[in-house]
Amino acid sequence: MQTAIVPPRGLRRAGAIAASALLAAACAASAGAADQDPLASAAAQHGAVSSDPARAGIWKAVSPPDGRMHGEFGNHDPIGLAAGVRIPADCSLNWTDPDFGRLYCFSSATSLVYFLNSPRAFLARARRNWDRLSEGAGLN
Numbered sequence: 001m002q003t004a005i006v007p008p009r010g011l012r013r014a015g016a017i018a019a020s021a022l023l024a025a026a027c028a029a030s031a032g033a034a035d036q037d038p039l040a041s042a043a044a045q046h047g048a049v050s051s052d053p054a055r056a057g058i059w060k061a062v063s064p065p066d067g068r069m070h071g072e073f074g075n076h077d078p079i080g081l082a083a084g085v086r087i088p089a090d091c092s093l094n095w096t097d098p099d100f101g102r103l104y105c106f107s108s109a110t111s112l113v114y115f116l117n118s119p120r121a122f123l124a125r126a127r128r129n130w131d132r133l134s135e136g137a138g139l140n
Contacts, residue, residue, distance in 0.1 A: 069094070071105035073130050078104050079111040081126035086133055087111075095119075 069091035073081055080087030089105035093112050096103050097119070104123075106112040115122050 069103065069105070071103040073104070073126060074134070075105045076130070077107040077111050078122050078126040079115050080107065081129045081133070082122045084129050084133070097123075 069075075071089070071091050071094060072078075075089050075091060077087040077089045087107045089107040091103070091105040093106040093109055094103055095106070095112060095115070104115075106115065
């Protein structure tokens with residue numbers, strides 16, 4: 001038969017206080033570690049903050065510097081143009097047409113994946129709408 005060793009009452013209280021202090025220190029350390037998050041650090045280096053919708057999101061931390069990539073349609077998303085709306089894209093998500101070598105920029109991965117279901121049809125619609133939308137805005 002084994003006997004349980006029970007520490008004296010004062011020692012139990014000291015152990016509980018030490019455990020509380022250890023827990024508080026661990027919480028403080030994890031809060032400090034959040035400041036050292038590699039993704040947050042990379043995003044900060046590129047000027048991306050979560051309150052800036054144009055640069056928020058995981059892919060925006062690796063977006064090319066402004067003006068470095070030039071896609072068709074003035075860097076507007078072809079899916080948006082196919083729907084009749086100009087949606088600016090930064091070319092961090094892009095597709096190069098294998099037949100003509102033209103670069104197309106997308107505002108989201110969803111847009112790119114959807115586009116790849118029927119690129120020729122979306123490009124034809126986007127081109128028609130781009131001509132109409134850019135005439136009034138002087139973007140052509």
